[in-house]
Amino acid sequence: MKPIFEKALTVIMAGGRGERLYPLTRDVAKPVVVFGGTYKIIDFTLSNCFNSGIRQIYLLTQYSNLTMTRHLRLAWDPLFRGELEEFLETLPPQHRSSEDWYHGTADSIFQNIEVLERHKPEWVILLSGDHVYKMDYSRLLEYHLDKGAELTIAAVEIERAQAREMGVMGVDAEMRVKTFVEKPADPPAIPGSPQRSLVSMGVYVFNTAKLVRELIRDARTEGSQRDFGRNIIPNLVSNGEPVFAYPFRDERHRQPAYWRDIGTLDSYYAANMDLVDPYPVINLYDTAWPIRTYFGQHPPARIVDSSIDLGLHGKVVDSLISSGCVISGALVERSVLSPEVRVHTGAQVSQSILMNGADVGRRARVHRALLCPGVMIPDGATVGLDPDADRERFIVTEQGVTVIPGGFEW
Amino acid sequence: MKAKLLVADDEKNLRELYKTELEDEGYEVATAANAVEVLKLLESGEYDVIVLDIKMPGMSGIDLLQKIMARDKHQPVILNTAYPSYRDNFMTWPAEAYVVKSADTTELKQAIRKVLAKRA
Numbered sequence: 151m152k153p154i155f156e157k158a159l160t161v162i163m164a165g166g167r168g169e170r171l172y173p174l175t176r177d178v179a180k181p182v183v184v185f186g187g188t189y190k191i192i193d194f195t196l197s198n199c200f201n202s203g204i205r206q207i208y209l210l211t212q213y214s215n216l217t218m219t220r221h222l223r224l225a226w227d228p229l230f231r232g233e234l235e236e237f238l239e240t241l242p243p244q245h246r247s248s249e250d251w252y253h254g255t256a257d258s259i260f261q262n263i264e265v266l267e268r269h270k271p272e273w274v275i276l277l278s279g280d281h282v283y284k285m286d287y288s289r290l291l292e293y294h295l296d297k298g299a300e301l302t303i304a305a306v307e308i309e310r311a312q313a314r315e316m317g318v319m320g321v322d323a324e325m326r327v328k329t330f331v332e333k334p335a336d337p338p339a340i341p342g343s344p345q346r347s348l349v350s351m352g353v354y355v356f357n358t359a360k361l362v363r364e365l366i367r368d369a370r371t372e373g374s375q376r377d378f379g380r381n382i383i384p385n386l387v388s389n390g391e392p393v394f395a396y397p398f399r400d401e402r403h404r405q406p407a408y409w410r411d412i413g414t415l416d417s418y419y420a421a422n423m424d425l426v427d428p429y430p431v432i433n434l435y436d437t438a439w440p441i442r443t444y445f446g447q448h449p450p451a452r453i454v455d456s457s458i459d460l461g462l463h464g465k466v467v468d469s470l471i472s473s474g475c476v477i478s479g480a481l482v483e484r485s486v487l488s489p490e491v492r493v494h495t496g497a498q499v500s501q502s503i504l505m506n507g508a509d510v511g512r513r514a515r516v517h518r519a520l521l522c523p524g525v526m527i528p529d530g531a532t533v534g535l536d537p538d539a540d541r542e543r544f545i546v547t548e549q550g551v552t553v554i555p556g557g558f559e560w
Numbered sequence: 561m562k563a564k565l566l567v568a569d570d571e572k573n574l575r576e577l578y579k580t581e582l583e584d585e586g587y588e589v590a591t592a593a594n595a596v597e598v599l600k601l602l603e604s605g606e607y608d609v610i611v612l613d614i615k616m617p618g619m620s621g622i623d624l625l626q627k628i629m630a631r632d633k634h635q636p637v638i639l640n641t642a643y644p645s646y647r648d649n650f651m652t653w654p655a656e657a658y659v660v661k662s663a664d665t666t667e668l669k670q671a672i673r674k675v676l677a678k679r680a
Contacts, residue, residue, distance in 0.1 A: 245630075263650050264626075264650075264651060267649055267651050362650045362653055366653055366654050369633050369654075370633050
């Protein structure tokens with residue numbers, strides 16, 4: 151473990167049900183929804199921890215299941231050595247200080263105060279399990295110490311119109327947080343940039359003593375939603391506590407760094423499509439900051455000209471193709487294919503996400519669609535070209551992405 | 561109306577001392593010798609302040625505090641212990657006050673007054 155983290159404890163809050171990601175979360179917990187073909191969403195935060203040099207992690211969850219347990223065991227357990235006091239532990243609600251399940255993000259930590267007592271860390275690094283970004287948390291912690299903060303909130307600039315779903319901050323020249331509003335109807339802009347807002351990434355460093363006091367106070371506050379963004383942070387800010395924003399920037403490109411909250415089907419789709427840009431905004435190929443996962447055993451991906459006599463060539467453009475995929479005499483463009491996907495002769499797949507084992511039949515057309523694991527598209531069928539027809543059978547998102555749940559019978 | 565107190569301590573002499581002294585202060589005082597007795601009393605009655613010893617046979621005052629909080633987060637509890645060392649234990653922080661026991665009950669009385677004043 152990197153020395154700076156020796157007095158820190160890292161807690162990843164991954165307790166949400168992920169209802170807005172239904173049907174992706176029908177069979178698996180939200181942190182283990184597949185992302186970017188071969189990864190699970192949680193792999194990004196865990197890779198950040200691991201690459202930052204953090205080796206003591208609690209993962210708070212309440213909708214764990216076989217997929218989650220298995221993924222953590224296969225992909226992550228081997229990286230943590232018990233002999234070195236390293237661990238990655240999953241913590242469901244303990245039902246000690248409460249009879250209930252977790253009510254909100256703050257409640258999930260409140261219900262685990264005994265864990266904080268056991269480790270007695272000086273600082274608690276609180277992370278979320280459903281964000282896609284690459285961040286060195288040691289810099290965040292250094293910043294927290296330099297500022298003498300009680301709480302530091304990692305912050306990123308985004309379009310003001312998109313800030314309505316976020317915690318929006320106002321800061322002074324020293325980055326001290328002066329205002330904090332969760333999900334404002336009219337998000338405040340950054341001074342000098344009327345169309346931009348500074349939003350919380352849901353990544354925090356707290357001085358532990360302050361955190362514990364605030365959690366206890368919040369637990370006794372009637373009407374509190376037990377939420378960091380809605381209750382704990384606004385209260386600290388309005389009490390004049392030293393709360394600072396850490397500007398998350400891409401130093402190399404001198405711009406706000408890439409960060410996405412995978413909360414909805416549309417944000418999930420958009421973040422996957424970010425990966426197929428010719429110059430992707432998030433680089434999965436950076437050996438200095440690898441995103442780890444468990445790949446499983448699959449043969450190499452295969453793209454074949456199986457139907458030369460029909461004049462159909464297997465062609466893939468601007469796409470991520472995972473191991474075990476076979477694309478024969480079909481066109482795949484701007485798409486993300488998980489392992490073991492089949493795209494058959496004459497089919498066309500564009501701007502789509504095909505999850506594990508999906509199968510696109512001959513001459514079928516799939517456009518702006520999300521196929522859940524194992525979905526079979528029959529020969530000649532079309533998806534994503536007629537929203538009204540799709541709406542009768544499938545889920546069509548606000549942004550017009552057609553989503554076909556696993557097990558759909560044609 | 562008299563404020564109702566519940567005082568838990570495993571030492572009989574201390575229980576009697578607290579009962580006498582706190583009744584003299586004008587409170588209605590129930591006592592318990594351990595966590596089981598406290599929980600039983602809580603099933604049938606409500607108390608304005610609960611005073612808990614930490615080292616008791618069976619469930620400790622700290623674990624009991626957690627159980628009480630799980631039932632009612634607003635229940636005022638004062639920890640009254642011979643050991644100052646638990647003050648740093650996060651699990652004791654939900655208590656309204658932490659009093660280090662002595663033969664003199666002035667500090668405990670003050671803490672009770674303060675908690676009751678806050679509630680009023």
